[in-house]
Amino acid sequence: MPKKPDPRRIKKHRVYTAFEAAEALSIHTQTVLRWIKAGALEADRSCRPWLIEGHALKQFLEVRRSAGKCRLRLEQIFCLPCRAPRVPDGRMADFQLKTPTTGMLTGLCPECGRLIHKRTRRGDLDEIRAHLDVTIQKAEPRIVGSDAAFGRVTFSQEAAGNAKTQVR
Numbered sequence: 001m002p003k004k005p006d007p008r009r010i011k012k013h014r015v016y017t018a019f020e021a022a023e024a025l026s027i028h029t030q031t032v033l034r035w036i037k038a039g040a041l042e043a044d045r046s047c048r049p050w051l052i053e054g055h056a057l058k059q060f061l062e063v064r065r066s067a068g069k070c071r072l073r074l075e076q077i078f079c080l081p082c083r084a085p086r087v088p089d090g091r092m093a094d095f096q097l098k099t100p101t102t103g104m105l106t107g108l109c110p111e112c113g114r115l116i117h118k119r120t121r122r123g124d125l126d127e128i129r130a131h132l133d134v135t136i137q138k139a140e141p142r143i144v145g146s147d148a149a150f151g152r153v154t155f156s157q158e159a160a161g162n163a164k165t166q167v168r
C-alpha cells in the first residue's frame with residue numbers, strides 16, 4: 001500500500017488551494033480534488049480556486065491515518081482528541097449525504113464531548129442503524145465547510161435528542 005500523506009506537512013493556520021495542498025503533501029492535485037468532491041474533505045467552493053483550511057486538511061489526514069491503523073467498526077467513529085475509536089454518545093448520530101453514495105456520519109464523543117465524524121457509505125447505513133439511532137440530514141447544495149457550520153446542525157439535533165431522552 002502506498003504511504004499515506006503526512007499531516008505534519010500541513011500548517012494549521014494556512015489556507016490552501018488544492019494545488020498547494022497537493023504540493024505540500026507530494027501527491028496529485030486530482031487526489032485532493034477527489035477528496036473534496038466526495039465530501040470527505042471540507043472546502044470553500046464559493047470561489048475559484050477552492051480553498052481548504054489547513055486545520056481541516058490536517059484533521060482529515062490524521063483521521064485517515066488513524067482509521068487505517070485501528071480498523072473502525074461501522075458504528076464507530078475515530079475521536080482525534082482521544083485518539084480512540086468511539087461509539088457516538090447516546091448511540092445517536094446524524095448522517096448527511098454528500099454524494100449520491102456517500103455521506104458524513106456525525107456524533108459526539110462520549111468521553112470528551114467533542115464532535116466526531118467519518119465518511120460513510122450510504123449502503124452501510126442499514127447495518128449502522130442496527131447499532132445507532134441515525135438521523136438523516138438533508139444534503140446541502142454546496143459545502144462551505146467549517147466545523148462551526150457543521151456543528152450547529154448537530155448540536156441542535158443533539159439538544160432535541162436530549163430533550164426526548166429526559167421526557168422518557
Ligand SMILES: [Zn+2]
Binds near residue numbers: 113
Ligand atoms: Zn473524544
